[in-house]
Amino acid sequence: MRKWKQYIALLVVVLTFGLLFGCSGANESKAPANKEATKTEQSQAAFPVTVKDGLGEEVTIKSEPKKIVSLIPSNTEIAYALGLGDKIVGVSDFDNYPEDVKKKEKIGGMDFNIEKIISLKPDLVLAHASGAHNSKDGLKQLKDAGITVLVVNDAKSFADVYHSIELIGKATGTAGKAQEIINNMKTKLEEIKEKAKQIKPEEQMKVWVEVSPPPQIYTAGKGTFIDEMIQAISAKNVAGGLEGWPMVTEEKAVAYKPDVIVTTYGGAKQVLERAAWKDVPAVKNKRVYDVNTDLVSRPGPRLVEGVEELAKVIYPEIFK
Structure with missing residues (x-):
């Protein structure tokens, strides 16, 4: 855990994603289905999307990610907060939150298991910009296998974390939820500062x-x-x-x-x-x-x- 603490850091800012809820004169029994259809259409409309990752490289996500592997606990927690828990198929050995991560496949610790990750057939890997998690050879192998890799850079401040949440939100079609999380964090932090x-x-x-x-x-x-x-x-x-x-x-x-x-x-x-x-x-x-x-x-x-x-x-x- 000491090694883990020394790798502290991640990113964040904010990108809004408007959710349109189409409502026609349909009866109530059909309203939920209409909302789901609208959400699906919006998600599809958000792709392809290009974002700049933690290494300053442009990464294009062609379609909405269906299977995600996270190489570090902080990325995993962000993904779950964005409502992507069902799409997570692999996490690191260090992941312990939320409880659901215990059911996920483990892909290794400081040195991730490349073969294991490839076998899970993810269409998005949430990597990290420091330490072994940014093993150039390892990430290159994942990319060569046709897997989209998004490197999330080190966060050294709350502002960085907000940027990380925004980045992952935009890459997964959940930018609206990302903005909501960021706003809630900012509000709570300001309330604490005011009290102090x-x-x-x-x-x-x-x-x-x-x-x-x-x-x-x-x-x-x-x-x-x-x-x-x-x-x-x-x-x-x-x-x-x-x-x-x-x-x-x-x-x-x-x-x-x-x-x-x-x-x-x-x-x-x-x-x-x-x-x-x-x-x-x-x-x-x-x-x-x-x-x-x-x-x-x-x-x-x-x-x-x-x-x-x-x-x-x-x-x-x-x-x-």
């Missing part, structure tokens, strides 16, 4: 986020979702001056003297038991908490839930 404005500068908590324990302690610095989330709730990320997901010595972590410590791997108990940390304010006051790593590091629709979870543990008196 009541926190005065001198009352802002200093937060240390630990994504892996000693001997190699990693934290979340600038350019990560966690840093953006902490800022959104009017708190201070003590490692905010560092970039990405840096490794920090135990001495430096202790020197930060955080008011609150958050772990993303279930390590709150062990942090409280560290002798060298006994004088850290967060430890002395027993303000050490575990949060769901997927919610705070997986660039998908549930990121706002991650903001809410952080807000509740850092400012429980405000975010109840």
Whole structure:
């Protein structure tokens, strides 16, 4: 999971797709069928569509995808949120949400199984722009097999995630739903920020986020979702001056003297038991908490839930 956390990032902006609901003087019993027919016609009209992927390459999707393989959990979550769950035929070994993914064929972990993917006969593969997921040889083999591959680039901010949702929405004929998801995320995030404005500068908590324990302690610095989330709730990320997901010595972590410590791997108990940390304010006051790593590091629709979870543990008196 540590490797996974370090591959944090994904894309997003917004493209609207108008849904027309044709209504004639037909009776009520025929209305549902008419709506379904209209949706089908609209979906067909949306194709072929050309989008620019995470590598800056233009990808043309000739017709509505019927079978989709996702190589990374965040893309899978976006696809499900767009209502494409029934079309997903393969997911990575790391996929765990929603529950339905457990029924899907597994296509490997960091190194995906090319033969397995080809055997599933997908007409669209949702790939990723970093790490082994962007294995040039692997993706080329998929393309040579006649499979359309859409590379979704790394998301390092909420804006990037919005772009990812928009991109996948346009590529699958669900741009209208994508816009709806983005709008809901933006609304919820603004509501949280508005609530956090009541926190005065001198009352802002200093937060240390630990994504892996000693001997190699990693934290979340600038350019990560966690840093953006902490800022959104009017708190201070003590490692905010560092970039990405840096490794920090135990001495430096202790020197930060955080008011609150958050772990993303279930390590709150062990942090409280560290002798060298006994004088850290967060430890002395027993303000050490575990949060769901997927919610705070997986660039998908549930990121706002991650903001809410952080807000509740850092400012429980405000975010109840």
